[in-house]
Amino acid sequence: MKDLLNRYGPVLTSIFILLTAFWLLALVILPNIYLFENSFRPYLPIAEVGGPNDTYSFDNYLKFFESPIHIRVFIWTILYSSIVTVICFIIAYPLAYYLAKVADLKLVPTLFLLLFIPLWVSEILRSFAWFIILSLKGPLNFGLIGLGIIEDPIRWMTGFRSVMIGLVYTYVLFMLFPVYNAVQSLDTNQIEASEDLGAPWWRTHWRVILPHCKPGIASGSVTVFMLSAGSILVPTLLASTNSRWFTEIIQQWMFESQDWNTGSAYAFLLLIICTVFVSLVMRIFKVKLSDIAK
Amino acid sequence: MTAGVDLDNVCADFGTFRAVDRVNVNIQPGEFFSFLGPSGCGKTTILRMISGFTNPSEGVIRIGGKDMKNTRPNQRPTALIFQNLALFPLMPVWENIAFGLEVRGVDKNTRRAKAEELLRLVDLPDAADKRVSQLSGGQKQRVAIARALAVEPDVMLLDEPLSALDLKLRQHMRAELRAIQKRTQVTFIYITHDQGEALAMSDRVGVMSQGKLQQVATPREIYDAPANGFVASFVGENNIFSGEVAGAEGAFATFRTASGTFQARLGPNTTGAKTRLFLRPEHVTLQAGPGALNSIPVEVTDVAFEGNFISIQSRDSSGQMLVAEARNDGAATVPKPGEKLHMVFDPAHALILAGDTAAKDPDA
Numbered sequence: 335m336k337d338l339l340n341r342y343g344p345v346l347t348s349i350f351i352l353l354t355a356f357w358l359l360a361l362v363i364l365p366n367i368y369l370f371e372n373s374f375r376p377y378l379p380i381a382e383v384g385g386p387n388d389t390y391s392f393d394n395y396l397k398f399f400e401s402p403i404h405i406r407v408f409i410w411t412i413l414y415s416s417i418v419t420v421i422c423f424i425i426a427y428p429l430a431y432y433l434a435k436v437a438d439l440k441l442v443p444t445l446f447l448l449l450f451i452p453l454w455v456s457e458i459l460r461s462f463a464w465f466i467i468l469s470l471k472g473p474l475n476f477g478l479i480g481l482g483i484i485e486d487p488i489r490w491m492t493g494f495r496s497v498m499i500g501l502v503y504t505y506v507l508f509m510l511f512p513v514y515n516a517v518q519s520l521d522t523n524q525i526e527a528s529e530d531l532g533a534p535w536w537r538t539h540w541r542v543i544l545p546h547c548k549p550g551i552a553s554g555s556v557t558v559f560m561l562s563a564g565s566i567l568v569p570t571l572l573a574s575t576n577s578r579w580f581t582e583i584i585q586q587w588m589f590e591s592q593d594w595n596t597g598s599a600y601a602f603l604l605l606i607i608c609t610v611f612v613s614l615v616m617r618i619f620k621v622k623l624s625d626i627a628k
Numbered sequence: 629m630t631a632g633v634d635l636d637n638v639c640a641d642f643g644t645f646r647a648v649d650r651v652n653v654n655i656q657p658g659e660f661f662s663f664l665g666p667s668g669c670g671k672t673t674i675l676r677m678i679s680g681f682t683n684p685s686e687g688v689i690r691i692g693g694k695d696m697k698n699t700r701p702n703q704r705p706t707a708l709i710f711q712n713l714a715l716f717p718l719m720p721v722w723e724n725i726a727f728g729l730e731v732r733g734v735d736k737n738t739r740r741a742k743a744e745e746l747l748r749l750v751d752l753p754d755a756a757d758k759r760v761s762q763l764s765g766g767q768k769q770r771v772a773i774a775r776a777l778a779v780e781p782d783v784m785l786l787d788e789p790l791s792a793l794d795l796k797l798r799q800h801m802r803a804e805l806r807a808i809q810k811r812t813q814v815t816f817i818y819i820t821h822d823q824g825e826a827l828a829m830s831d832r833v834g835v836m837s838q839g840k841l842q843q844v845a846t847p848r849e850i851y852d853a854p855a856n857g858f859v860a861s862f863v864g865e866n867n868i869f870s871g872e873v874a875g876a877e878g879a880f881a882t883f884r885t886a887s888g889t890f891q892a893r894l895g896p897n898t899t900g901a902k903t904r905l906f907l908r909p910e911h912v913t914l915q916a917g918p919g920a921l922n923s924i925p926v927e928v929t930d931v932a933f934e935g936n937f938i939s940i941q942s943r944d945s946s947g948q949m950l951v952a953e954a955r956n957d958g959a960a961t962v963p964k965p966g967e968k969l970h971m972v973f974d975p976a977h978a979l980i981l982a983g984d985t986a987a988k989d990p991d992a
């Protein structure tokens with residue numbers, strides 16, 4: 335705060351603070367309060383809004399617990415988001431380690447650029463690209479058959495397979511960066527000390543590098559998990575008939591049934607239960623919130 | 629167990645830069661050997677090659693007679709104490725020490741017992757369950773030593789392990805390291821840029837400059853019979869005279885300088901080379917009248933009382949600054965600035981040496 339004042343003077347500083355406050359208030363807090371308030375009111379014809387029937391209740395929330403299908407979709411969403419998170423970690427950790435500790439320093443900026451370029455393409459386009467790649471007569475099956483790895487084309491877009499591929503692809507970088515930062519911040523002498531004391535590579539990772547990276551892994555995991563569970567685009571484009579994502583149900587309430595009240599209640603349920611779930615997992619792995627903030 | 633280490637024509641290149649240049653030395657089993665040299669002369673690189681983290685670009689490294697070329701660091705019988713110690717901050721002290729045993733599949737109770745035994749050895753008996761961050765610099769130092777000893781290495785490699793400590797502690801740890809080395813009979817290869825440390829602790833010292841080994845000898849020889857100008861000027865204080873040899877007779881020669889012509893002892897490899905005269909401050913005396921031989925008229929400029937000795941700065945007629953040190957025996961008369969005296973020295977203590985001096989000499 336003092337720094338800001340010293341550097342930019344009182345006028346600019348006030349403008350910065352006002353803009354930030356406006357952004358938070360008008361674009362984040364107010365809409366959420368509006369939805370939150372609405373989630374406790376019944377869905378009524380326009381004429382009755384504000385009338386005697388417009389009273390606060392938990393009815394919208396209870397609808398979820400009374401619908402076994404919605405509960406099942408919710409569990410799938412949590413389960414597959416968790417799997418997506420784990421897969422992202424399995425991909426990101428070796429890559430982060432390579433970039434931070436193995437790769438030639440001169441190559442690293444180029445490698446990061448290569449990782450970034452796909453992000454410049456819109457998420458819709460990328461998801462469509464996967465739609466094409468994964469289709470029954472698409473390039474992936476073509477390639478695999480051409481290489482003789484498989485004989486008959488695989489139906490990729492069945493169950494949650496394609497959704498998971500799409501989500502991993504979309505969010506893996508959100509795992510990579512915090513984990514990269516964590517590995518990067520580890521003193522290389524620690525790795526060498528472990529090796530010098532006789533540790534094989536896997537034990538060095540297990541006892542020295544991974545524990546050091548735990549906060550980074552946790553922050554990446556929370557981000558990927560929350561983004562996956564809240565993703566609407568990827569599931570809409572890549573889901574098959576037998577896989578539904580919880581956000582699709584929220585969307586149904588809001589746009590097909592025009593019932594924003596129940597939609598809001600579902601959205602808050604997703605947020606609350608995911609938060610509880612994440613806190614539980616963090617407790618199991620003994621990660622503190624303050625570790626992640628670092 | 630203990631093992632010797634042979635460096636046979638070892639070189640290390642980083643790109644076109646040669647950090648270590650044809651180093652040859654045979655370090656004996658159970659020896660306390662120090663590499664001494666200024667920062668950047670390649671000491672750490674040598675240790676990293678012995679421990680296996682850097683590959684020599686040429687030459688052979690043998691430990692216990694066995695070529696280490698294809699042996700990974702985790703298979704070598706060495707233990708390295710890093711310059712910054714590299715203790716594991718997320719493990720308690722005892723797990724740090726027992727890490728090498730954990731790696732070897734030793735069960736937990738044995739590990740714990742061994743860690744506590746080592747903690748007693750390094751005089752930290754109550755630290756087992758502390759966090760590394762709770763320890764002071766000297767305590768961390770001891771934990772690092774214990775952690776390295778735990779794997780019972782044949783060779784201990786120490787990279788300036790005392791440089792972060794304050795003077796008192798440093799001198800205490802010197803003695804302690806020396807004692808541990810004597811007790812365990814493990815070969816110690818010790819790196820330092822502190823000549824006092826190297827001379828006080830080592831059986832032999834290898835003095836390095838710009839990647840090259842300048843001299844390997846006992847501390848006494850390094851100090852009394854330096855092989856060249858670099859070693860003489862890096863180790864200890866000197867009065868240095870530029871000049872030239874004006875005629876040699878056996879081990880002695882006449883040396884002509886701007887301050888006068890002196891009789892001095894000839895060092896090795898001086899024929900045809902650029903030479904200087906080196907004279908230790910404790911080997912000169914200041915007297916009222918001129919001496920018969922090797923006598924320079926000087927004017928005292930400054931006197932510093934150092935406790936156990938008195939350091940007297942003076943200047944001769946050519947403008948050269950000279951230092952004399954007199955032992956403080958409680959009775960010595962101390963000259964005053966401005967006093968005109970004669971500096972005399974014995975030819976046996978004046979050394980003619982070839983080669984450049986270390987950077988701290990403004991002449992270089």
Ligand SMILES: Nc1ncnc2c1ncn2[C@@H]1O[C@H](COP(=O)(O)OP(=O)(O)O)[C@@H](O)[C@H]1O
Pocket residue numbers: 642647665666667668669670671672673674
């Ligand atoms: N990995 C490396 N890449 C490039 N140059 C290096 C590397 N390691 C050391 N050097 C260079 O080699 C020289 C010797 O380094 P080092 O062995 O660390 O010296 P010392 O330990 O004696 O201070 C230095 O000039 C240093 O810059």
Ligand SMILES: [Mg+2]
Pocket residue numbers: 668671672711787
């Ligand atoms: Mg060094």
